[in-house]
Structures are given as structure tokens and as C-alpha cells.
Amino acid sequence: MNTAPRTLANTDCGDCPIRYRAVCSRCEPDELDILDSMKSYKTYEAGQTICWAGDHLQYVGSVVEGVAALSQTMEDGRRQMVGLLLPSDFVGRPGRETAPFDVIAATDVTLCLFHKTPFEELINSTPTIASRLLEMTLDELDAAREWMLLLGRKTAREKIASFLAIIARRNAVLQRKPAAGRMEFILPLSRDAMADYLGLTLETVSRQMSALKREGLIELHGKRQITIPDFAMLMNETGDDTDGGMLS
Amino acid sequence: MNTAPRTLANTDCGDCPIRYRAVCSRCEPDELDILDSMKSYKTYEAGQTICWAGDHLQYVGSVVEGVAALSQTMEDGRRQMVGLLLPSDFVGRPGRETAPFDVIAATDVTLCLFHKTPFEELINSTPTIASRLLEMTLDELDAAREWMLLLGRKTAREKIASFLAIIARRNAVLQRKPAAGRMEFILPLSRDAMADYLGLTLETVSRQMSALKREGLIELHGKRQITIPDFAMLMNETGDDTDGGMLS
DNA sequence: TCCCGTTTTTGATCTTGATCAAAGCACTCG
DNA sequence: CGAGTGCTTTGATCAAGATCAAAAACGGGA
Numbered sequence: 001m002n003t004a005p006r007t008l009a010n011t012d013c014g015d016c017p018i019r020y021r022a023v024c025s026r027c028e029p030d031e032l033d034i035l036d037s038m039k040s041y042k043t044y045e046a047g048q049t050i051c052w053a054g055d056h057l058q059y060v061g062s063v064v065e066g067v068a069a070l071s072q073t074m075e076d077g078r079r080q081m082v083g084l085l086l087p088s089d090f091v092g093r094p095g096r097e098t099a100p101f102d103v104i105a106a107t108d109v110t111l112c113l114f115h116k117t118p119f120e121e122l123i124n125s126t127p128t129i130a131s132r133l134l135e136m137t138l139d140e141l142d143a144a145r146e147w148m149l150l151l152g153r154k155t156a157r158e159k160i161a162s163f164l165a166i167i168a169r170r171n172a173v174l175q176r177k178p179a180a181g182r183m184e185f186i187l188p189l190s191r192d193a194m195a196d197y198l199g200l201t202l203e204t205v206s207r208q209m210s211a212l213k214r215e216g217l218i219e220l221h222g223k224r225q226i227t228i229p230d231f232a233m234l235m236n237e238t239g240d241d242t243d244g245g246m247l248s
Numbered sequence: 249m250n251t252a253p254r255t256l257a258n259t260d261c262g263d264c265p266i267r268y269r270a271v272c273s274r275c276e277p278d279e280l281d282i283l284d285s286m287k288s289y290k291t292y293e294a295g296q297t298i299c300w301a302g303d304h305l306q307y308v309g310s311v312v313e314g315v316a317a318l319s320q321t322m323e324d325g326r327r328q329m330v331g332l333l334l335p336s337d338f339v340g341r342p343g344r345e346t347a348p349f350d351v352i353a354a355t356d357v358t359l360c361l362f363h364k365t366p367f368e369e370l371i372n373s374t375p376t377i378a379s380r381l382l383e384m385t386l387d388e389l390d391a392a393r394e395w396m397l398l399l400g401r402k403t404a405r406e407k408i409a410s411f412l413a414i415i416a417r418r419n420a421v422l423q424r425k426p427a428a429g430r431m432e433f434i435l436p437l438s439r440d441a442m443a444d445y446l447g448l449t450l451e452t453v454s455r456q457m458s459a460l461k462r463e464g465l466i467e468l469h470g471k472r473q474i475t476i477p478d479f480a481m482l483m484n485e486t487g488d489d490t491d492g493g494m495l496s
Numbered sequence: 497t498c499c500c501g502t503t504t505t506t507g508a509t510c511t512t513g514a515t516c517a518a519a520g521c522a523c524t525c526g
Numbered sequence: 527c528g529a530g531t532g533c534t535t536t537g538a539t540c541a542a543g544a545t546c547a548a549a550a551a552c553g554g555g556a
Contacts, residue, residue, distance in 0.1 A: 082393035130378035152447025199400025
């Protein structure tokens with residue numbers, strides 16, 4: 001959690017919210033043109049399944065607006081979200097035939113899509129794109145592994161606090177504000193979806209949210225609008241290191 | 249868990265147990281020579297820490313022999329393993345300055361190492377290597393996300409069964425035997441390390457192992473030598489899909 | 497405005513796995 | 527051979543979170 005993901009906000013890619021711009025901030029103009037000519041947009045409504053695990057993959061792309069979730073379901077219905085896709089996040093699997101997980105629109109979502117095959121050709125012919133994509137994938141891997149610590153070892157309260165902190169921080173980055181002091185944002189997930197993400201039941205999520213509210217660590221206006229009066233206070237409840245990340 | 253990882257055994261790379269051979273099975277001979285001239289070996293004893301989270305990274309490489317673990321520790325001592333590195337697995341972060349997690353030798357381990365900087369140059373100049381590394385990283389990401397399902401939603405019994413099934417299958421791949429019927433192998437982890445990997449306590453691990461033994465799903469000879477009389481039987485306890493993985 | 501369906505909150509109880517505690521085993525070393 | 531040490535197993539109890547069950551709050555039409 002120490003290292004901010006290499007998204008839009010810390011990459012030199014102007015105002016374009018599309019992740020491939022980030023890819024292309026290091027590209028030659030020619031390559032940018034190639035990508036521009038390939039792209040198309042598609043929108044999905046909240047709750048819609050964008051693609052099922054096992055589906056044949058035709059596209060890769062990135063989230064422009066809204067929030068999508070990667071999710072896995074067991075035969076008996078137990079579900080676990082394995083990734084949140086926020087604006088500027090890459091979606092898809094260059095080099096793979098089928099989707100490994102379900103992709104679900106958590107809110108209304110707009111994607112920017114490219115046909116997979118020409119994109120793969122671009123990767124294979126353009127080392128800068130391939131290595132940029134590698135960096136992004138490594139970041140995702142680190143994030144997944146941080147989440148494993150949360151799922152395996154954190155208490156319900158710590159899980160909720162960590163989740164709120166992540167959303168708040170991510171939101172601050174998008175708005176180019178500091179992640180400190182008083183922060184406000186809209187929760188992109190229902191209690192049910194939060195439970196799926198955190199490895200809890202929705203009742204436990206609700207109870208812990210109520211507890212944090214009771215203790216003044218968060219304020220709830222309606223169900224989705226959150227205010228964190230003091231970000232540092234909330235961070236104390238996450239179980240994470242508070243110091244900025246050891247030596248160096 | 250449906251898709252076998254692209255390791256040694258299903259890549260055309262002869263008998264060399266080193267992962268970069270796998271990378272190089274698609275390379276030109278020149279590139280192979282470059283890699284050969286860069287490599288060196290280093291061994292670590294069981295229990296030794298190979299590198300700490302935050303350490304400055306000098307090398308990348310791969311596991312030749314033994315088992316290493318990626319691990320995270322919270323201030324109060326709670327620990328979560330976030331990855332197992334088996335022979336042929338890649339270790340390191342091209343494009344990153346510091347290690348994101350601790351790397352610990354679970355057994356005696358031999359690594360094959362390259363200096364990071366020239367390796368990064370090779371990536372940037374050689375699209376085949378970059379895109380191969382991308383594929384490997386995406387595989388790791390999928391594996392991490394499967395593990396998130398295990399950590400977030402599976403019962404203790406399912407966790408143990410899943411772990412044993414993974415080790416057994418991975419072992420079978422290395423020995424070029426089918427992952428079915430009667431299978432024998434040596435557990436690479438102590439009960440304590442298993443607990444760290446599965447998000448359990450060592451007592452719970454021990455109890456569940458005893459239960460599986462009592463029910464005849466596994467046989468224990470000593471503490472580490474395991475026999476699975478019927479792999480399919482054990483798979484029934486993992487909570488995973490039994491069918492070979494939907495359409496396609 | 498009032499209804500109706502959905503989402504969320506709250507309450508009561510139960511279960512799984514954690515915690516605390518004590519043996520049991522296998523190995524090494526003196 | 528026997529004590530010591532580091533795993534591992536087993537037992538007894540506890541508690542966090544799940545489950546079952548209602549009630550409350552919200553939101554969006556008609």
C-alpha cells in the first residue's frame with residue numbers, strides 16, 4: 001500500500017482518462033496513431049456482467065468511467081471479488097484465449113476497447129509497450145498480494161478500515177488532492193459487494209460500518225456518501241504500517 | 249487452478265531447470281548467449297531470509313532447487329505468505345527499485361541470478377522476452393487471485409485439501425506423471441508455514457491434516473511424506489469445480 | 497404523496513476456527 | 527543413555543464472525 005499504482009495521475013498523459021494513454025506516454029507518435037485508430041467505446045449498466053470466466057476474449061481495454069469488479073464464484077454460490085477496476089485500469093489478457101474471471105459492472109461503466117489481436121502485435125513489436133504493460137501487471141500483482149494479507153489475517157474492522165482507506169486514497173489521487181485530513185467520497189460498492197470483496201458477510205460489513213460511525217471515525221450521509229473526518233485516525237484501524245515505509 | 253502454469257515442464261526448454269531457459273525457448277541464440285554469460289548461482293539454507301521487503305534490488309533470477317516463500321508480516325507479528333516459489337519460478341521485479349515482500353527460504357534453496365540492470369536492458373530491447381515475462385506475470389496474477397478465493401471464502405478443510413492438491417499436482421508436473429490416482433510427495437512446508445500460507449493457525453492445520461488422515465483421504469508417513477490414495481477423492485474436498493473447466 | 501421492492505441495519509443464536517495449555521515425538525548433543 | 531530442543535498433535539475453552547430472522551430506511555415510480 002506504500003506505492004501508489006502507476007495510473008493516470010502519476011503518469012505524464014495529460015487529461016485523457018484512458019489507460020493506454022499512460023502506456024503511450026512513452027511511445028512514438030506513430031504508435032499513438034495506431035492505438036487511436038483501433039479504439040472503440042462501450043458502456044454497461046450497474047450489475048451487468050461484462051464477461052464470464054471462460055469466455056473467449058476478443059478485446060482488451062481500460063476503464064474510462066465507473067467501477068468494474070473481477071469476481072469468482074464457487075458452485076455453492078460463495079463469491080470472492082479478486083480485483084476492483086477503477087478508471088484508468090487495464091482490462092484483459094494479452095496472450096490468453098479465455099477470460100480467467102467474471103468481470104461485473106459495479107456501477108455504470110464505460111470501457112475503451114481494442115481488438116486483442118492487433119494489440120498483441122503491437123506488444124510484440126514494441127518493447128516500450130510490452131515493458132510498460134509488464135510494469136502495470138507487476139503493480140497489479142503487488143496489489144493482489146496485499147489483498148491476500150487482508151483476506152488471510154485482518155479482522156473485520158481492519159478490513160473495512162483498509163477498504164475505506166484505499167477508496168479514499170484512490171479518489172484523492174484522481175482529484176489531485178492530498179490523502180490526509182478530512183476526505184469525502186462516494187462508495188462505489190453496495191454493502192453486499194463490499195462483503196464479496198472483503199471476504200465477509202454483508203451483515204458483518206454493515207455492523208462494522210455502524211461501529212466506525214458510532215466511534216466518529218467516519219460519517220455516513222445516506223448509504224454511499226462517506227466523510228472521513230481524519231484520515232490518519234482511520235489508518236490507525238487498518239493494521240497497516242503507519243510510517244511511510246521503512247528505510248530509503 | 250484450471251490452467252497449468254507455464255513452467256519448465258510445459259515449455260520447450262530441455263532439461264534445464266532454470267526459468268530463463270523457458271523465457272529463452274523463444275529467443276534467438278544470441279540472446280541465449282547473453283543470458284548465459286550473465287548468470288550466477290547462490291544457495292540459501294532453510295529458514296534464511298533471502299531478502300527483506302524494502303531491500304534495494306540488485307538481482308533478478310529464478311529458483312533452481314528447493315522452495316522459497318514470499319511473505320508479509322504485520323507489526324504485531326501476524327504473517328501471511330503471498331506466494332510460493334517452486335523450481336523454475338521467476339524471482340524479482342524488473343523495473344522496480346525495492347522488493348515489495350520478504351523472500352524466505354522454506355527449504356534449502358538454490359537460485360540462479362542475473363544482475364538486474366542488464367536484464368532490464370534485455371527486456372527493453374527484446375520484445376519476445378518482454379512479452380514472455382508478461383505472460384508469466386499474468387499467470388502469477390491469476391494464481392494470486394485464485395488464492396484470494398481460498399483465503400476469503402474456503403473452510404479450513406477446503407484450504408488444506410486445496411493446498412495438498414496444488415503441491416501434488418505441481419509435483420506430478422515436475423515428474424511428468426499424471427495428476428490422478430495414487431500420488432506421493434514430500435511436503436515442502438512445516439505446519440507453521442502451511443498456516444501462514446493458508447491464513448490459519450498451526451493447530452487448525454494439524455487438526456485438519458489429522459482429520460483427512462483419519463478419513464483415509466491422505467496417508468502420513470512421518471510428518472512430511474504424504475500419500476494421496478485417490479487424487480479425485482481429495483479434489484472433492486477442495487470446493488473447486490471438478491469438471492475440467494467449462495466450455496472452451 | 498403513498499406504495500412497493502430493494503438495500504441496509506439490528507438483534508439473537510450458533511459455529512468455526514483461534515487461543516491457551518499440555519503432552520508426545522523425533523533428533524541432536526553431551 | 528538421557529536431557530534438551532524444536533516440531534507436531536491433541537484437548538478444553540473462547541470469541542469473532544456467520545447464520546437466521548425481522549424491522550427500518552431508502553428510492554423511485556404511479
